Amino acid sequence: MFDIDIAELARRTGVRASALRYYEEKGLIVSTGRHGLKRLFAPSTVERLSLIALGRASGFSLDEIAAMLSEGPAIDKGQLRAKAAELDRRIDDLARLRDGLLHAVACTAPSLMECPRFRGIARLAGRQAAAQPARRRFRAEPA
Amino acid sequence: MFDIDIAELARRTGVRASALRYYEEKGLIVSTGRHGLKRLFAPSTVERLSLIALGRASGFSLDEIAAMLSEGPAIDKGQLRAKAAELDRRIDDLARLRDGLLHAVACTAPSLMECPRFRGIARLAGRQAAAQPARRRFRAEPA
DNA sequence: CTGCAAGTTCAAGCCGACTTGAGGTCAAGC
DNA sequence: GCTTGACCTCAAGTCGGCTTGAACTTGCAG
Known part of the structure; x- marks a missing residue:
């Protein structure tokens, strides 16, 4: 259950590395750190990405999904x-x-x-x- | 039951005139002719636009909708x-x-x-x- | 050590579906 | 007959969501 690199995350989710970087930039996913330059992700990110895919397929924008997934103390x-x-x-x-x-x-x-x-x-x-x-x-x- | 102009079609469907011109260009709707420069549309175009809206809301692209709506002899x-x-x-x-x-x-x-x-x-x-x-x-x- | 595959950044490009703006034309009302 | 305003065309712009390309850095194998 160690952190995985972007290629492995891409492989497990079917989401391209470039999209994963974009998602991180938008705050939809987080990397746990770096190994050298390379991002590392927690394995649970796979599930999070499933949810994102589900939201996308259901017609929500990335911003809306971010809102739904937010840890905010006051999720509306x-x-x-x-x-x-x-x-x-x-x-x-x-x-x-x-x-x-x-x-x-x-x-x-x-x-x-x-x-x-x-x-x-x-x-x-x-x-x-x-x-x-x-x-x-x-x-x-x-x- | 006379033909209507683009403003009336827009009013009846809630689709902007610019979008209607774009749809015509893409072949999703047809105008029956012109009065001067102005396009004229058959009133049934309103229904056709409802269908287009439904298709859009269901996640189909304009091209896909065009295919579904086509009069083609062999609709697959x-x-x-x-x-x-x-x-x-x-x-x-x-x-x-x-x-x-x-x-x-x-x-x-x-x-x-x-x-x-x-x-x-x-x-x-x-x-x-x-x-x-x-x-x-x-x-x-x-x- | 060196090479190199696999990662990185950043800016620019692309796609669908329209919208916007500039400039032109027309039919109807005065 | 002239103005007016609704419509016209065409090119360019916008937006979200990525993708692509160029130039760069690393960790690891040999």
């Missing part, structure tokens, strides 16, 4: 509850879209927009859906 | 099914994170990372969570 419960509620809404949206896609697979209408069921989904979607940039997929650090 | 069912499965995974992730947040509210451990339940969530989250940029919230076009 109300804010967490609000986040949870927001997640519930997003879950509903995703479920609706999933149902829409599955219906689209089975649907015989010539195009999605001509399918009344799909248009119903569209109508439900409404104005309130928040803008959000596109995902980018993980790319491996060149060997 | 397998791909849609894959998207639906992906959504299911994302829904699971979000539910897990939501449960984690709710537990955090109730939890007595001094910090999230010291709570065994939360660490369990972190462990489940695993490596497979895809990287994804942060949401940006909608900002209204200056009056």
Whole structure:
């Protein structure tokens, strides 16, 4: 259970070394010290990074995640509850879209927009859906 | 049921005119013609934009949405099914994170990372969570 | 000792999704 | 017929989240 270097942390988490340095700079993770120049991380950082990945995949910004993970004496419960509620809404949206896609697979209408069921989904979607940039997929650090 | 101009479309959907022009350029929406210089849109574009908003909120890129919405003679069912499965995974992730947040509210451990339940969530989250940029919230076009 | 792979810093670049600003054009109202 | 203001185009800028490249430092193997 000794501290691990950045390459090992990258290997265990699938997060690139450059991203790990960036995370440290942003305060999302901490290194326990250095061996020469090289950063050392506690093994528990692996779990912390899982949580960060989960937050990212759920659409939170790094700053928001930092806030949720902060050790601050006053971690705001109300804010967490609000986040949870927001997640519930997003879950509903995703479920609706999933149902829409599955219906689209089975649907015989010539195009999605001509399918009344799909248009119903569209109508439900409404104005309130928040803008959000596109995902980018993980790319491996060149060997 | 006459065609509407870009300002009206923006008003009905909450999407800024500049974004609508960008969407047209990317082929996500089409204008039916011009009145002078001004674009005209069919009223059904409102629904289409709802769908686009839903897709965005669900983490799809504009290109992916364009593909899903395409009228193409061969809209790939397998791909849609894959998207639906992906959504299911994302829904699971979000539910897990939501449960984690709710537990955090109730939890007595001094910090999230010291709570065994939360660490369990972190462990489940695993490596497979895809990287994804942060949401940006909608900002209204200056009056 | 020396070499070198694997780390380091820092600045600059990239991507998607828009927004902003400058300068131009048009249809409608006076 | 002229102004006005809503819309137009096009290029450049912004933002978050990294990645990349150049130049440098180390600990360890030989």
